[in-house]
Amino acid sequence: MPEDTQTTISPEYYPKGFAEWLQPLWDARQRFVSSWSAQERSVLLAILRCFTELSRGPFLSDLLELVDISEKETLDILRRFNKKDALKYDEKTTKVLAFYPFSDVPCAHEVVFPSGKRLWGM
Numbered sequence: 696m697p698e699d700t701q702t703t704i705s706p707e708y709y710p711k712g713f714a715e716w717l718q719p720l721w722d723a724r725q726r727f728v729s730s731w732s733a734q735e736r737s738v739l740l741a742i743l744r745c746f747t748e749l750s751r752g753p754f755l756s757d758l759l760e761l762v763d764i765s766e767k768e769t770l771d772i773l774r775r776f777n778k779k780d781a782l783k784y785d786e787k788t789t790k791v792l793a794f795y796p797f798s799d800v801p802c803a804h805e806v807v808f809p810s811g812k813r814l815w816g817m
Contacts, residue, residue, distance in 0.1 A: 727781075737762045738772045739794070742782065746797040750814060755789040793817060 731739065741761040745753035753761075758769055773791065777784040782794040792799045796806055798815040806816040 734762075734764050734768055735772050735776075737764065738769055739776070739782075742791050742794045743797070745791075746794070746814060747808075750812060752791040752793065752797070752799045754791075758791075 738758060741758050742753055744761065745751070745757050749757070755766070755769065755773070758773075759766055762769060773782070773784040776782045783792040783798075783800075784790075785792055790799070796816045798817050800815065802815045802817055804816040806814045808814075
């Protein structure tokens with residue numbers, strides 16, 4: 696098999712009914728993402744940026760350097776999304792441990808970038 700940066704599976708190999716099962720989950724995710732305020736979007740995108748650029752979850756201090764909102768607002772967003780189980784924020788270390796698809800906690804999966812960088816994946 697030739698090396699490539701992305702593997703795709705033809706829909707003909709999907710289990711029967713897979714697309715119908717997956718569509719409601721995709722729709723719910725889209726509704727969730729579209730409900731984010733501008734401040735929430737800023738913080739959550741900064742989290743993703745930190746995982747990809749730093750190869751780890753961000754500390755609160757990392758986020759504050761990237762977003763143009765107050766520490767209190769940033770903490771409120773982290774706590775709110777932690778409570779919704781949309782990310783894992785550790786209050787003691789002030790670190791985001793996981794935000795889909797990335798995790799600082801070892802998982803069964805990895806996300807591999809074309810550069811070869813590997814991160815734990817949920």
